[in-house]
Amino acid sequence: MNKKKLAVILPGTGYTPFMPLLFYAANSAEERGYEICWVDYCPIFAEAKSRGADGMNAAMEKAFQYAEEKLDAIRYDEYETVVFIGKSLGTIVGAKYAAQHNCTPDQVWYTPVPEAYEYVKGNVLAFMGDRDHVMNAEEARKKAAEKNLPLHVYPNADHSLATGNTLTDLDILKDVMTVTGEFLK
Numbered sequence: 729m730n731k732k733k734l735a736v737i738l739p740g741t742g743y744t745p746f747m748p749l750l751f752y753a754a755n756s757a758e759e760r761g762y763e764i765c766w767v768d769y770c771p772i773f774a775e776a777k778s779r780g781a782d783g784m785n786a787a788m789e790k791a792f793q794y795a796e797e798k799l800d801a802i803r804y805d806e807y808e809t810v811v812f813i814g815k816s817l818g819t820i821v822g823a824k825y826a827a828q829h830n831c832t833p834d835q836v837w838y839t840p841v842p843e844a845y846e847y848v849k850g851n852v853l854a855f856m857g858d859r860d861h862v863m864n865a866e867e868a869r870k871k872a873a874e875k876n877l878p879l880h881v882y883p884n885a886d887h888s889l890a891t892g893n894t895l896t897d898l899d900i901l902k903d904v905m906t907v908t909g910e911f912l913k
Contacts, residue, residue, distance in 0.1 A: 731761075731808055732763065732806055732807045732808060733757075733760070733761055733762040733763065733807060733808060733809040733810070733811075733913070734762060734763050734764075734765060734802070734807045734809070734810045734811070735753075735754065735757035735758075735762040735763070735764050735765070735810075735811050735813055735912075736765045736767060736799065736802075736810070736811070736812045736813065736822070736833070737750050737753070737754050737764060737765065737766050737767060737813050737818075738767050738795065738812060738813065738814035738815070738817075738818030738819075738821050738822050739767075739768065739769070739770055739814075739815055739817075739818050740814075740815040740816030740817045740818055740839075741770075741773040741787075741788075741816065741817050742770075742773065743815045743816055743818075743888065744768070744770050745766050745768055745770075747815075747888075748901055749815055749838045749888075749889065749901070749904065750813065750815055750838070752901065752905050753813045753836065753838075753905065753908055754766075754813070756905055756908055756909045756912065757811065757813070757912055759909075760909070760912050760913075762809075762811070762912070765798070765802065767794075767795045767798050767799070767818075767821075769790075769791035769794045769795055772787050772790050772791045772794065773787050773791065788817065791817070791821065792821055792824065792825075795821045795825065796825060799825050799829070800829075804831060809834070809913050810831075810833040810834070811833055811834040811835065811836060811912060812825075812826065812833045812834075812835045812836070813835075813836045813838075813908075814835065814836070814837055814838065814840075814844075815838040815839060816838070816839050816840070816841055816862065816887065817841060818838075819835075819837040819838070819839075819840040819841055819844040819854075820840075820841050820843045820844045820847070822835055822837075822844075823835065823837075823844045823845075823846075823847035823848065823849070823852075824843075824844075824847050826847065826849050826850065827847040827849055832849055832850035833850065834850060834851040834852075834853075834911070834912075834913075835850065835851070835852045835853070836852075836853050836854075836855075836908055836911060837852060837853065837854040837855065838855050838856075838889070838904070839855065839856045839857070839860055839862065839863075839887050839888070839889065840854050840856065840863065840868070841862055841863060842862075842863050842867070842868075842871075845868075845871040845872075845875060848875040848877060851911075852875070852877040853877070853878055853880075853907070853908070853911045854868075854872060854877060854878065854879045854880070855879070855880045855881075855882070855889065855904050855907075856868055856879065856880075856881055856882070856885075856887075856889070857881070857882045857883075857884070857885025857886050857887065857889050857890075857891075858881050858882065858883055858884065858885065859884055859885060859886050860885075860886060860887045861886065861887055862887050865881050868881070869881065880903075880904070880907060882900050882903075884896075885897075885900060889901070889904065
């Protein structure tokens with residue numbers, strides 16, 4: 729059987745692939761023999777921020793189309809293992825793509841958006857803070873339990889898994905990367 733592995737990195741609207749969660753997740757995957765595929769639709773959102781909600785909705789659709797084109801080009805049959813690693817909006821992009829294209833990559837969700845839970849398929853590992861402004865932690869716990877997926881919730885952490893205390897934030901990042909590394913095969 730083919731032993732190649734692929735990690736697809738899917739950023740959030742303002743969280744680029746080179747910010748800590750995604751940067752270290754990609755490094756961790758690479759250390760475990762994964763090829764890395766960066767899907768960087770961040771410039772699409774930079775253009776849309778000044779256009780309000782309508783502009784952001786249009787940007788989300790455009791970002792999904794961009795990601796879809798990039799993901800469609802991957803020859804999944806060449807890989808034994810594929811994992812989508814998403815942050816915020818990237819969680820819905822990966823989950824929606826997997827559901828609509830009938831593929832089952834493993835998925836790592838950093839601060840998932842509520843809509844991602846609608847598309848849960850396969851092995852999913854999720855992380856969030858209990859002070860996330862995008863999704864209520866109790867609602868997330870309920871959805872995770874319904875879908876039987878592990879959800880790690882960090883106290884006093886926001887949508888970036890940050891608390892405002894540098895050493896606490898580094899401890900959270902270390903824990904997230906340890907658990908992520910164990911999840912990666």
